[in-house]
Every structure is written in structure tokens, then in C-alpha cells.
Amino acid sequence: MNLELRHLRVVCAIAETGSVTKAASLLGLAQPALTAQLQRIERILGGPLFERDRRGATPTALGELVLARAKVVLPAMKGLQEDAARLAGNHVTPNQYRIGAVSGPILGGLIARLAAENDSVQVLTHPSHWADQLSEMVSSGRLDFCVVGACGDTVPGTPADGLIWREIAVDAIFVMLPETHPLAHRWEVDLAELAEAQWAVLPGDGCFGDCFAAACARSGFSPRTMYEMDVGNVIDLVQAGHAVGLCKATFRRTHGIATVPIAGAPLRWRHLLGWHPRSQAAEFADAMLAHAVAAYEESAARNQHYIEWLKLNPQFKPQLSIA
Structure with a gap:
């Protein structure tokens, strides 16, 4: 078996989280499956990449070498994929949108509004539990927008993804x-x-x-x-x-x-809309955000208890027009 890019991503995820268990959660894999994958990678490279104990996983000297190379190779390949996708015409048109979303109240209403605006529009959806996965797909040109959530003031992904994030509600x-x-x-x-x-x-x-x-x-x-x-x-x-x-x-x-x-x-829970500023989808981002906000408002309006509660907790409706 040859070393592949996905193997480098596994090594980086373990190093970044300091734990095989946390890396498995980040990558959406079962912990035993990731452990087995790490063992295969170590066999390919000829030695252990991490010292593992109750405190977590620490890179060995070989692991540090692999991480140093991965930090060069992965961004370079990501940039190549993004540029190739855009050059090949793998992008949004006004009649087609590729939208990824985590579970939430917005996607259904968003699709309905896009269809009402243009009855020939085609919306391709990609569901996921993992916001970081969706942000990576937007960054690489496989999705045009993603609707995700974040706790606190964080945003999904990494600065290297280069995405723009706007708060829906x-x-x-x-x-x-x-x-x-x-x-x-x-x-x-x-x-x-x-x-x-x-x-x-x-x-x-x-x-x-x-x-x-x-x-x-x-x-x-x-x-x-x-x-x-x-x-x-x-x-x-x-x-x-x-x-x-x-x-x-x-x-x-x-x-x-x-x-x-x-x-x-x-x-x-902050609902966020994300897109890449260099994608053709960026041209339609303001309209997409307006549709997403309207879809959220409609969802909130169905819960009378929530509307009454919002009157006493206005910090939870910065984008809403509910009186």
C-alpha cells in the first residue's frame, strides 16, 4: 500500500487534537477504525509516528518529519484542487446551487425560496453532522455554500480554508x-x-x-x-x-x-452561511444570506413560546424582525 493524501490528513488530525479519539470524532470515523488506519500508515513509513499514553498522542521524531512534509503537501494539493475545479467550470450557475448543511431549521425554507425565485433552479444538497467537513468541501470547490452552526464565537474549519462566514441568526x-x-x-x-x-x-x-x-x-x-x-x-x-x-x-x-x-x-447556537470569496457563488452570496435569514424567521415564527421568550431575550434575534 502506498502513502496517500488521506493518510497525511489522519496524521495531522491526530497531531492537532493530541488524541486518536478526538481525531476520530473530528474526521467522522470510529475510534477503532482510525487506530487501525494509523497502524497501517506506520507500517508504510517504517515506525511509530506517535507516543500514546493516558495524556494523549505526542509525535515521535518520525512523526514530526511526516507532519512537516504534510504541512507543505496538503495546502499545495488543496490549492491545486480549488484552481482545477474553477478552471474546469465546476462552479455554480444561477440555475444550480450546491449547498451543504448540518441539521437545522433553515435548509428546507432556503430551497423553497430559491425555487420560488426561479422555478427552473436546481439545488443539490449534501447533509452532514460535521461542519468542518462541509467547510472543506466549500473551500475545495465541491460545494457552493454551506449552512452550519457553531457554539460560542467560533467558526468552522481553519483560516487556510479562506471562507467568508456570515451570521444568519x-x-x-x-x-x-x-x-x-x-x-x-x-x-x-x-x-x-x-x-x-x-x-x-x-x-x-x-x-x-x-x-x-x-x-x-x-x-x-x-x-x-x-x-x-x-x-x-x-x-x-x-x-x-x-x-x-x-x-x-x-x-x-x-x-x-x-x-x-x-x-x-x-x-x-449561531447559524452561519459560508462561501469562498473567489468562487462564482460569491456573486449570489448576499441573496443567499437574505433567503437564509427569511427561512430562519419563518421557522422561529412557528413556535409561539419561542416568540414570547424572545421578547425577554433579544440577544437571540440579532437578524430577526419578529416584534
């Missing part, structure tokens, strides 16, 4: 409870009241897990089991009363489930 994070739960009909719920709960969340990257753990610590407890699963299974688990869910405030109302604000609004 800021969502508060609510809890999902079965309608039979004693707290389901409260105006707000304090996190401390859910100290004994098990939690169900969507998978994803970024710092949200750390932010949630910190919010729980400020409320005096550490969260119990955190189940990562797709949205259908999260709903099933909450409806059955086996877990409490975390969701964006704009989560569409579902039979048997109540969404309740968290007192003090300790968690937020």
Missing part, C-alpha cells in the same frame, strides 16, 4: 421533554432540575459538548449518560421518557414532546 438551546414530564409546561427550566436526567443529542463537532458540560458544572452537577444519535432516535427516546433532549429553540413541534427554555439561556 442565533438560536437559544432548549430542552426537549416528554409532554408528561413534570417540567414540560414550565416557562423555563433550570438545568439543576435535570441533574439526574440522561441526555440525548445529535452528533456533531465543535465545542458544544464542552459548553454544555460547563453549563452543567455551573449548575452544580455533571451530566449523566449522553446518547449521540440521529434526530429520529432522539425524539423516540424523549417520547419514551428515557432521556431529556437538547435542541435548537426553532425545533419543529413534535407530538408528545415539549421544548422548554433553559433559565439564564446558558447555551446558544
